[in-house]
Amino acid sequence: MDIFVNLTIAGLSTGMMYYLLSSGLSLIYGLMGVLNFAHGSVFMYGAYAGVLVFGLTGSFTFGIIAAIVVGAIVGYTMERLVISRVYGQHLAQILLTTGLMLVLNELIKIPFGSNILPAFQPEALQSSWQIGEIVIVKYRIFLIIIGLVVATILNAVMAKTKLGMTVRAGVQNPEMVQVLGINIKKVFSFVFILGSALSALGGILMAPALGAINPEIGLMYQMTGFMVVVIGGMGSLTGTLFSSLLVGLASSYTAYVYPDAATAVIVIVMIVVLLIKPSGLFGKGAE
Amino acid sequence: MQQIKTVAPSVRKSLMNNWMLQIIIVVILAVIPFITGRPTQNMLILIFCMSVFAMSYDILLGYTGVISFGHAMFFGIGAYGISIYLANAKATMGNILLATLIALAVSMIISVFIGFLSLRVKNTYYAMITLAFAQVGVILAEKARHITNGYDGMTFRVSSVLMNKMLFYYIALGFLVLSFIFMWKFTTSPTGRVLVAIRENEQRAKFIGFNTLRYKIISTVVAGAMASLAGSMYAIHMRFVSTSVLGVAKTIDALLATVIGGMGNLYGAILGTGIVNFAGEYLSKLAKVHPIFERWYIIFGLLYILIVLFAPQGVIGLIKKITNKIAAKSVKR
Numbered sequence: 001m002d003i004f005v006n007l008t009i010a011g012l013s014t015g016m017m018y019y020l021l022s023s024g025l026s027l028i029y030g031l032m033g034v035l036n037f038a039h040g041s042v043f044m045y046g047a048y049a050g051v052l053v054f055g056l057t058g059s060f061t062f063g064i065i066a067a068i069v070v071g072a073i074v075g076y077t078m079e080r081l082v083i084s085r086v087y088g089q090h091l092a093q094i095l096l097t098t099g100l101m102l103v104l105n106e107l108i109k110i111p112f113g114s115n116i117l118p119a120f121q122p123e124a125l126q127s128s129w130q131i132g133e134i135v136i137v138k139y140r141i142f143l144i145i146i147g148l149v150v151a152t153i154l155n156a157v158m159a160k161t162k163l164g165m166t167v168r169a170g171v172q173n174p175e176m177v178q179v180l181g182i183n184i185k186k187v188f189s190f191v192f193i194l195g196s197a198l199s200a201l202g203g204i205l206m207a208p209a210l211g212a213i214n215p216e217i218g219l220m221y222q223m224t225g226f227m228v229v230v231i232g233g234m235g236s237l238t239g240t241l242f243s244s245l246l247v248g249l250a251s252s253y254t255a256y257v258y259p260d261a262a263t264a265v266i267v268i269v270m271i272v273v274l275l276i277k278p279s280g281l282f283g284k285g286a287e
Numbered sequence: 288m289q290q291i292k293t294v295a296p297s298v299r300k301s302l303m304n305n306w307m308l309q310i311i312i313v314v315i316l317a318v319i320p321f322i323t324g325r326p327t328q329n330m331l332i333l334i335f336c337m338s339v340f341a342m343s344y345d346i347l348l349g350y351t352g353v354i355s356f357g358h359a360m361f362f363g364i365g366a367y368g369i370s371i372y373l374a375n376a377k378a379t380m381g382n383i384l385l386a387t388l389i390a391l392a393v394s395m396i397i398s399v400f401i402g403f404l405s406l407r408v409k410n411t412y413y414a415m416i417t418l419a420f421a422q423v424g425v426i427l428a429e430k431a432r433h434i435t436n437g438y439d440g441m442t443f444r445v446s447s448v449l450m451n452k453m454l455f456y457y458i459a460l461g462f463l464v465l466s467f468i469f470m471w472k473f474t475t476s477p478t479g480r481v482l483v484a485i486r487e488n489e490q491r492a493k494f495i496g497f498n499t500l501r502y503k504i505i506s507t508v509v510a511g512a513m514a515s516l517a518g519s520m521y522a523i524h525m526r527f528v529s530t531s532v533l534g535v536a537k538t539i540d541a542l543l544a545t546v547i548g549g550m551g552n553l554y555g556a557i558l559g560t561g562i563v564n565f566a567g568e569y570l571s572k573l574a575k576v577h578p579i580f581e582r583w584y585i586i587f588g589l590l591y592i593l594i595v596l597f598a599p600q601g602v603i604g605l606i607k608k609i610t611n612k613i614a615a616k617s618v619k620r
Contacts (some may be wrong), residue, residue: 097547102585263422
């Protein structure tokens with residue numbers, strides 16, 4: 001029982017990180033149809049920026065802010081310079097974002113090299129509570145709380161504000177939104193910045209949980225992010241949250257029972273979902 | 288998707304019908320081993336193998352209009368098929384052939400499965416799902432350390448005939464020429480034309496009455512099979528295989544080569560592989576001059592982005608543009 005609780009907490013906290021990573025991916029794809037292969041790189045940049053600023057200032061809050069700012073800047077630059085030129089061309093989008101991924105992953109190696117950079121947990125969250133046999137790591141609870149807060153805010157923004165309404169309308173029918181006199185390009189930029197900032201936030205929060213970061217984590221977690229989005233259904237935030245937690249829990253349990261199969265389990269879940277409902281659990285019918 | 292087009296029909300005709308040029312290139316390549324040293328020969332053998340891999344990638348990217356990030360998996364299956372078989376069996380020609388064929392069959396079966404899973408939904412799914420499968424392939428190969436020796440790689444012996452690099456150079460050249468002819472026939476066959484129709488407008492192809500899923504799967508199977516063969520040749524050449532042959536980086540090499548060379552015409556893949564390999568070799572040597580060149584991959588990344596944005600037909604397209612201009616000028620005179 002105690003092990004089960006521990007694993008569940010670990011799974012939920014990992015799931016929340018996956019949510020931060022993949023919600024942006026899902027939103028960007030849902031609204032703009034852009035499959036962003038550089039998304040994981042932004043995640044990695046967030047991790048690096050956060051870890052560095054945290055190391056310099058000693059304040060984890062500053063680290064988080066730095067990660068979000070860097071993520072937003074990288075996202076905005078990518079969108080303005082490159083991606084905005086190829087809206088509507090799926091093949092070119094994937095090709096270009098792959099190129100951006102290559103360049104970003106190499107650029108980070110100029111100042112930092114390809115070796116690992118150790119990442120620490122903030123002191124206040126280093127300890128853990130013990131209730132009987134159950135050990136609750138404070139940092140994991142912190143991750144779950146942040147994830148829930150972000151998910152709630154994101155859902156509220158999407159459901160309640162005019163901007164969120166525009167974004168949801170844009171997912172449904174971008175042409176109609178434009179016909180109604182809304183500058184959809186601006187909405188695109190906003191969503192791209194938002195998605196990138198979320199991804200970078202995921203990066204800095206994930207870094208202490210990993211213990212160390214390197215330039216490869218971008219592509220590694222991007223792959224998981226893709227699978228989460230495929231399972232949950234492209235463009236659905238609820239689906240992304242659900243499948244993030246599902247994937248987090250599934251990999252946490254299997255990692256305990258049979259560590260070698262942790263990644264394979266996610267792939268198997270994805271295969272099953274694709275066979276039964278190709279558009280994902282919460283996706284709209286197959287196109 | 289229609290924005291990315293191959294070389295215009297008129298250009299294509301003049302380029303493709305130029306059999307003289309092709310024969311001249313092959314003759315030059317056939318003479319090269321007599322005038323260059325061992326390193327250049329080895330480099331060229333590598334380029335021949337990787338060109339076939341890049342051409343098979345072009346069938347997916349340039350002809351069918353789908354992007355795979357797991358294409359290296361088939362390359363890796365071909366390579367591991369040879370290495371595992373020869374590490375445990377006698378290195379006779381018969382065994383090598385058998386190992387190649389087994390790897391080929393496995394690649395084809397897996398490509399049907401992945402194609403069916405992902406291409407039913409949307410072409411963009413293929414990119415994500417192949418990435419996931421490639422990662423699983425790497426993990427499997429890493430976990431099976433007792434067979435593959437993981438990232439450190441495994442060495443093995445091949446039959447002494449194939450150790451003769453001079454002879455193997457011609458085998459590799461022959462392999463490149465035959466593969467080119469096969470894929471050329473495939474892409475110009477009715478099936479290949481349907482693939483181009485799917486790339487240009489899948490909905491229209493569907494409405495005309497083609498079962499587009501079936502054609503897309505055929506394309507992935509042919510590409511997977513050719514990649515597997517390229518992997519087998521690569522393994523015989525290197526006599527060493529590590530898990531890096533399965534990784535995403537290998538696929539991205541083919542992607543870079545195909546896009547830089549020019550997609551949608553098999554020549555581009557060959558030219559691109561040559562450019563990427565020779566330039567990579569040259570640039571990494573420059574690392575001694577200035578450490579910035581250690582990160583030469585950035586240059587390729589930027590070049591690649593510029594090509595996708597401004598010259599979607601790649602270097603081949605640029606060459607054609609220039610020669611066409613010169614030809615037009617000479618006509619005026």
